[in-house]
Amino acid sequence: MRQITYAEALKEVMSQEIKANENVFILGEDIGIYGGAFGVTNGMESELGRDKVLSTPISEAAISGVAVGAALTGMRPILELQFSDFITIAMDQIVNQAAKLRYMNGGKGSIPMVVRTPGGSGAGFAAQHSQSLEAWMTHIPGLKVVQPSTPYDAKGLFKAALDDDNPVIFYEHKLLYGIRGEVPEETYSIPLGKADIKREGSDVTVVATSIMVHRALQAADQLKKEGISVEVIDPRTLVPLDIDTIVNSVKKTNRAVVVYEAVQRGGYGAEIASLINESEAFDYLDAPVTRLGGKAVPIPYNPNLEKKAVPQVEDIVNAVKSTLVTLAK
Amino acid sequence: MRQITYAEALKEVMSQEIKANENVFILGEDIGIYGGAFGVTNGMESELGRDKVLSTPISEAAISGVAVGAALTGMRPILELQFSDFITIAMDQIVNQAAKLRYMNGGKGSIPMVVRTPGGSGAGFAAQHSQSLEAWMTHIPGLKVVQPSTPYDAKGLFKAALDDDNPVIFYEHKLLYGIRGEVPEETYSIPLGKADIKREGSDVTVVATSIMVHRALQAADQLKKEGISVEVIDPRTLVPLDIDTIVNSVKKTNRAVVVYEAVQRGGYGAEIASLINESEAFDYLDAPVTRLGGKAVPIPYNPNLEKKAVPQVEDIVNAVKSTLVTLAK
């Protein structure tokens, strides 16, 4: 099958959906002729017209609210927030409005909108442009949270997100935009709430999200050489979360490491770890569930420090090994 | 000792500190003659003057940034955010600026500011005025997070927060403002990062925060009648967290229930539970650590539903009992 990048997959599915459904449009800062800060919407304006691709002023609060109001009245807007750090300015509309309106209305109306936004470090953009704040969103009833790790998943999950009648926060990753993978040309949907076993293994389960899926797979390659068989699970969507796939895996491997780029403290990895511990897998655990998340520091500018701030392949290798040497109870 | 309310304790320590240190002042919406939405600053303007008690326009983004800029240049501002839900509008200044500036500056400068804000449900204010969003803050390196449960703790922790050279988010609770307790007149400081064992017990450890401390104590009373001895630990500060006190307790009781009002999913209880599981207490656990948090719903208006949305005394009783019947491994 043809290979395209993660960014191309997103552009393709957005264009296909905009053409297929007159209610779909995209709005955001610099998404027109500039093509967006990461080039995702490159060429969309000229292909689809300014009516479908709305470049906005630098007004994150208003444009997120515009998405809410448009969704509430029958459109299906896609909002591109240029960096996920800027969600700090859009929080009222996303958290107090989008997430809650339907419930507050006693179920009437719907808010079909997708907020696409890139998170993550590794590009040298420093503390205000490198955060991974998806945990905030998972904490808010009413918001679905998606974190695709591959071009294939990006396209399929985006379609599902857009088809959903509720607000979905769709976290992309700056360093993933350029990765390539097989992606069908026609649209397809990957249901929200279905984890993907990215690699099967028997000694330990690594649950990894977004770019950490790739690092976990590399770690698994290395560990294989040492005779350690790692199963890598990519939840793909944090809310809803496919905990069953994770629990079944842990029951098989008896050990789990949860890897995420976000700051470990208060991150969603704690939720995943807690759910494993609270599940029937608890009795199968031969070691405590290990979390491996980002350090409790703002992302520094210096590239060496920046790398050290979040899990790298060798950190995952070490975490897996540590969990394996822990004595069974 | 004299008894005063949680709100009075806060007003007292603020007034004392404003008088004692010319760099301290308070700003916020309607904190002047109105006395704040919950009366905490009642009378402060007339006692201390408009120079020390600044009523602001309804501009959460600007006033939080004013606190940051004032702190960076030598003041020690106290910011009252009227409802903690409105932090959604202040997030950029708190998260991208206050939390990170010192680090981004390579350690130079300091941001001594306290953001006081009431969280919690139970007052019939519905979905946009009843959230418990402290988990968001715990996830941000650079922010300390405090959640006092008693008048005594409120006064002492506030003093410590104000004396700290870094931003502190100080979560009060609407339903606690009126509770009374013994509070010394002179100022005193309760160090950030020291949990308090609010009740000793031997069968199960309940870690509870804010208003849940009171519900846990009531549950413990009930459970005592059934011969169950509950230890209630109030972390008091979420960041820094006194995990040692919790771990030591769990090593003694072999069981833990973590109770919090915030939505359970993605809440800080997951962090506490994970830390227990990752600690040496893991080997002492006779049952999985149980979390008891809020339901994944916006807070509804109807009072019966509102109650059901977050843990009540009987829910704690049941959670403790369930954890006790879980078979030891």
Next chain:
Amino acid sequence: MKTSCANYISEIGRDRLKDMLYQMLLIRRFEETVERLFMQGKIHGTMHLCIGQEPTAVGACAALTNEDKITSTHRGHGHCIAKGTDVPRMMAELLGKKTGHCKGKGGSMHIADLEKGNLGANGIVAGGLPIACGAALTSLKKQAGFVVVCFFGDGATNEGSFHESLNLASIWNLPVIFFCENNQYGMSGNIKEMTKIEHLSERASSYGIPGEIVDGTDVLQVYEVTAKAVERARNGEGPTLIEAKTYRWKGHSRSDARKYRAREEEQDWMNNKDGIKSFREQLLRDRAVTEQEVIEIEERVKQLLEEATEFAENSPEPSIESLEADVYA
């Protein structure tokens, strides 16, 4: 001098004039009933009464068709009624009942009635402005021809969302009318102290849109100015900012001692600027209604409110199972 209604008799007809009087009276009596029920402990939480502001709600909504939309505020009962929302179900909502517009989940600050084009009250000051822009964008995109009247208070004009929304509406020529009910105060802040300009409508010039001032106690003037703005909006000429000078007779909410304003000022508005009294007198003077008809109107209002109260009080509470319905993540 009030606008004479003589012209209006031919222009919009006696029946609509009578209906405006009916609606204003209905709003006032509704609020009085709500206050009474609140005092009796039958309504919990909080409430923000709009007594004194009836002419802005009624005058503005009189310029709208059923397809047109509004966004409302925490002080929204008048807007709801003026936009045609069913009163018994409103009352049921305030009592938190299953039969309420939001099934008891929204309450006073979150009443919405999508069928009537009421996109919802909002607990967040200025939270409705971006949403109104989004709805107006839908109107353009779907060529639906509806306009949106976005209500907000004087205090809201100092929120960032106000600025971002007016700018966006202006560059996109959105069919939205920004209707500021300047009742002179926020919760307690006097708008004269919270801004340095004489009239809030002056802010229109920052966005290159027209700004209008109207006497908010003159329902016909409100109607006329709004109708003109609606026409502009429908003709694709974009948004208008309307500032109506008005006054809330009651405190901000249940717990307001009104220390921030003088009793004389209140008396002056209540005695000399009662928009209902003056409109009734005009109608009588201009022979648009008879004394008898006025009595009948009062009677109809009274009966409807009795029905509404009975309906609300006799309605069932929402089932506990409904707690987790209507939220999808």
Next chain:
Amino acid sequence: MKTSCANYISEIGRDRLKDMLYQMLLIRRFEETVERLFMQGKIHGTMHLCIGQEPTAVGACAALTNEDKITSTHRGHGHCIAKGTDVPRMMAELLGKKTGHCKGKGGSMHIADLEKGNLGANGIVAGGLPIACGAALTSLKKQAGFVVVCFFGDGATNEGSFHESLNLASIWNLPVIFFCENNQYGMSGNIKEMTKIEHLSERASSYGIPGEIVDGTDVLQVYEVTAKAVERARNGEGPTLIEAKTYRWKGHSRSDARKYRAREEEQDWMNNKDGIKSFREQLLRDRAVTEQEVIEIEERVKQLLEEATEFAENSPEPSIESLEADVYA
């Protein structure tokens, strides 16, 4: 016509005029050096060059004392240099070195130099405005007499923070100068399409404060207008909004193909509106400097930048241990 410098020779003296030329040249050559180092892969991440905008930085800062403060933006190298920040350590910061102003943790978007009154660049558009207000509040409270110049771009004027900050500064009479460098574009958005008004300075009227327009390529005009605003601020007459019309010669950041603007427009600015060229010519014409002195200035600039580059390149990387320093929670 440019402001003649004849008057200025007596008013502020030849030396300062020469120094302004020196600083503008230093900024331009600094940016050229940065661009080269970036191309060579010695600087990573991103960078926002201010070539073309030297007169605004230098003219505005020339009106300030060392005690006065500035807040800067993502396009902040010029502001730093004009405010007196040590250039070798700036360069070291851009190379992420331990000797950098922020120990390599901040990078281009976060340079701050508190001793020189530079409160920091900001990666968040309009993020600096509330902070500038806070610093100005400190000046009032401590009767410190300093003023704050707050730099931001045209794009920033559509952020809510702009609005809230100007309003707050106006009602509190804060000694802050809001200095808008209107270089006509945001990242790609033409400000003429992003607002409907002719001049951004018109927005001052929304806050009852003076708005000024200056030719941003005329360093003396910038100086003069800023000096007047500084005087007002110091006299307790409150804030001023200054709009300087200028142009960034380069793309927004490293990866900008500049498709949103015409090459002719760029050429026109570069050929006909080069503020350095015209100032040099004036100085020569008015005999404020000699040809020889200009050559010497060029030489000093060159040497400093060679030193700076050498210093930066030879400086050590920050230690890995420093990752977790400078953050206190």
